[in-house]
Amino acid sequence: MALTIMRRIKFCAGHRLFGHGGKCEHFHGHNYVADFFVQGETQDDVGRILDFSVLKQRVKGWIDEHWDHSFLIHQDDANARQALELVKPCRFFVMPYNPTAENMAKYxxxxxxxxxxxxxGARACQVRIWETDESYAEASLDPTGGEAVTYSAMAVGE
Structure with missing residues (x-):
């Protein structure tokens, strides 16, 4: 039996969608919320698959170091990179694909x-990225234990 825990991490980041053709092609930012669903098969002597504080330290530590208050850009977006390199100081993170909510969850x-x-001893089985209060995207591992990843996006309300 697999047990699942979830930790929510909030961060701020900017991005633009390379080749979008609409308003999201402009630099803009979001107050993101990332939900990390982590599973484990075994529990420690206390009854945990992973201490929530350890999960927070590890995932928030990475996000704070790489994505929080950074711009996320597509590796092929040379124009965005050139523009960001002119600003001092400036943090940016180059992704292998467009920094959509779906691709952020996937990454x-x-x-x-x-x-x-x-x-x-634990592994992430799902990541959900809330781009707004009404919209999120998620990436999930195949529940049969395979490495296949499924993606979905949802808008809540209007």
């Missing part, structure tokens, strides 16, 4: 979580 689940959770 955190596939790249960041395995790195920061290594050695804990």
């Amino acid at each position: 955190l689940l596939e790249e960041m979580c395995p790195e920061v959770l290594e050695g804990t």
Whole structure:
């Protein structure tokens, strides 16, 4: 039986969607909320699969170092990179694809979580990125234990 815990992390970041063609192609930012769902098969002597404080330290530590108060840009967006390099000081994080909410969830689940959770005995099974109070995207591992990832997006209310 797998047990699941969730930790919510809030952060602020800017981005633009390379090649979007609409208003999201402009630099803009969001107050993001990231929900990290972590599973484990075993519990420690206290009854935890992973202490919430350890989960917070590891995932928030990575986000604080790389994404909080940074601009997220597509690796092919040379114009955005050139513009950001003119601003001192400026933090930016280059992603292998457009920094949509879907791709942010995917990156955190596939790249960041395995790195920061290594050695804990727990693994992230789902990451949800809230871009606004009404809209989120999530990436989830295949519940059968495979490495396939599914993606979804949802807008709540209007």
